[in-house]
Amino acid sequence: MSVGEPGAASAAAPEDPYAPLRTRPYLGLLALTALVGVPVCAVAFGFLALVNELQPVIYTDLPAALGFHDTPVWWPLPMLALAGLLVGLTVRHLPGRGGHEPADGFKAGGAPSLAELPGVACASLASLGLGAVLGPEAPLIAIGGGLAVGALRLAKRNADARAAALVGAAGSFAAVSALLGSPLLGAFLLMEVSGLAGPLLGTVLAPGLLAAGIGALIFTGLGDWTGLGTYGLALHDIPEATAPTVSEFGWALVIGIAAAFAGAGVHRLALFLKGRVERRRVVGTVVAGLAVAGLAIGYGAGTGREPSEVMYSGETALEGLLAHGATYSTAALVSLVACKALAYCVSLSSFRGGPIFPAMFVGAAGGMLLSELPGLTLTAGFAMGVGAMAVAMLKLPMTSVLLATLLLGSEGLTVMPLVIVAVVISYVVSVRLTPTPAPGGSPPAGGTGRA
Incomplete structure (x- = not known):
């Protein structure tokens, strides 16, 4: 025309x-x-x-x-x-x-x-x-x-x-x-x-x-x-945050990269296990349940702590994890991160629910573990771990920053610059680690089978 x-x-x-x-x-x-x-x-x-x-x-x-x-x-x-x-x-x-x-x-x-x-x-x-x-x-x-x-x-x-x-x-x-x-x-x-x-x-x-x-x-x-109260995500007993330091910005880079690789590992293992579960849905899901239980029992036996710390989403356990972080030995935190992440993989592959809170918990525990090293405070490590692991699993950067900072109230505003850096690094690396979808939109891993 x-x-x-x-x-x-x-x-x-x-x-x-x-x-x-x-x-x-x-x-x-x-x-x-x-x-x-x-x-x-x-x-x-x-x-x-x-x-x-x-x-x-x-x-x-x-x-x-x-x-x-x-x-x-x-x-x-x-x-x-x-x-x-x-x-x-x-x-x-x-x-x-x-x-x-x-x-x-x-x-x-x-x-x-x-x-x-x-x-x-x-x-x-x-x-x-x-x-x-x-x-x-x-x-x-x-x-x-x-x-x-x-x-x-x-x-x-x-x-x-x-x-x-x-x-x-x-x-x-x-x-x-x-x-x-x-x-x-x-x-x-x-x-x-x-x-x-x-x-x-x-x-x-x-x-x-x-x-x-x-x-x-x-x-x-x-x-x-x-009289049941509310079920919203909230923390109360939060250690005071200090102004970000140069070394903590360096830790933001480390935590962002580490979370991206951890998230990619969790996602790929979950897809791999999902393909096996789908071949024999009922039996496979029962075996998955036994695997989660075994990880929880192994964590409890090895650390002397409650097996329930490995089970469930971790939503209500975040406050106790931060408030009582000093009671965890280094070995207990390592075991908690490993067992929770593996139980998360198995649950993603087989059960039904959402991925947000377990990712936050694994990231929080990992950030607390790294805060035992020089140059990183507990609150900053906790917040960066939450945000970086959340974005690695969700690929939602704005939500991940808000999750990590609003969760900590006024202390979250102090560590927000660190969280932003950790989230952006984790997001960019995670996207680069994500396999390009095959033609037709088929998943890169996991496979299908008889339900």
């Missing part, structure tokens, strides 16, 4: 990216997300409460009820074998295969259908409640998005795909609103995972922020009303 032809000017006119925000349907969508956020957050709170209640019931109350004076050192073996059996059967027989495969990385995906949510809940509850080394964020995102889209479909059967995507994202925002300690941090997490940018981001982010803000209030209110 030449310049003078009719329609050339209109064809060249750019679309208004803010047009959706000016429409009445968008305002109705905001109201719907606010309404949906309330029940979604109530379900998310109940899910987290159930996970947190299951852990002491399984590992403290049940042994006592069976007549044991203390929890036997072998107790994780049958419990994690049971977890593997339940997860394997869920993945094999229920719709949705139990949800997201954590070994494939933390990435955006469509909200599951209502028919798939029972499988997501069953697999993640068995994994998290019985001791697999994964966190609750991935199943919460799936449950929140699935419930929100399901509610939209029930209320408006002809809802278009764009509206479903917006409402699903808002449901996910609401579900993780208080988990990471701040609704803003949850928003950053989902913003980076979605890969959105530019003016379109505001269109999608506004409903999510609204749902996240309401969700944080719901979490706080339910915590007070039930």
